[in-house]
Amino acid sequence: MRLRQGGPADLPVVLAMFDDTVAWLAARGLSGQWGDQPWSRDPDRVRLVEELVADGLWVAEAGGSPAGVLTVREQAPEYAPPAGERELYVRLLLVSRDHTGADVGGKLLAFARRQARGNGVALVRVDCWSGGDGALIRYYEGQGFTPTVRAPVGEREVQILQIRP
Template identity: 50%
Template sequence: MTSPLTIRHGGLDDVPAVLALLDRATEWLVARGRTDQWGTEPHSTNPRRVEQIREFATGGGLWVGETGGRLVGALAVGDAMSYIPPATEPELYVRLLVTDRASKGSGIGTDLLDHARALARGLGVGLLRVDCFGGGDGELIRYYEKQGFTRGEPFGVPISDSVWPGQVLFQRL
């Protein structure tokens, strides 16, 4: 990274850039044969996904990371997604974490997760949870474990004629 990461609240003006990050991440996954995580279609052409990112922005839970005036990461926090078993205590939930694949390995994801931890502590919350794709080779699960998260319960989301495998992870603060 050539300049430090600045994290700020995201708004509606940031939605296209966040969708572009998601599109590039999908292209990266597809190029590696990992179509089972997010499929092959751009997020920016999926009305449901576009509305979700807009809701993150209008709900106050969207944060974006910039370096050199360029948006390179996004984080959304709030309540757990509807398909996730509820927590038994107050929590902050990471609803989205995406970084620019061109900046892979530069610590953007770590910085955004540190921001989520700080937000949770500021709310007096001692539990941070996240979910991710639980299939494939488990690389994404291992990423979160390296970030200090512990595996919780696996889950599945019915999609058409299959089930998308997910994994909840948690971290005590």
């Protein structure tokens, strides 16, 4: 797996990953996370993804194709309670459906932890949908994160998790 700094030119790749993931989730009855319509057709969601890719995007490539994306910032989203210290916040972690099961997400999270340590940051936080069967929360726990608080985001709730790198 190769990791490269991404940016606005990667918008179509990220939107395609969202669209594929939304279709996959909806087919499994999990549309509560991101809905059941392609993000690329929703101007508000396209704007959100534009913001995510404009600052701090990393693209993992495997076999010459995008395998996953990661966006990290030293600023938490406004719905997250303040950490009370410097932190690195994972704003986006998304793995291509074509690369599921290859630990792309785990490698991207390990990169985020290394980035935090290298910048003298002792806290990494992430959030995920708290609904469904809890699989996302269990995934992050399996990556070493500890659940802290839940926060409302619109009509849904997210679980905030943290790790000390």
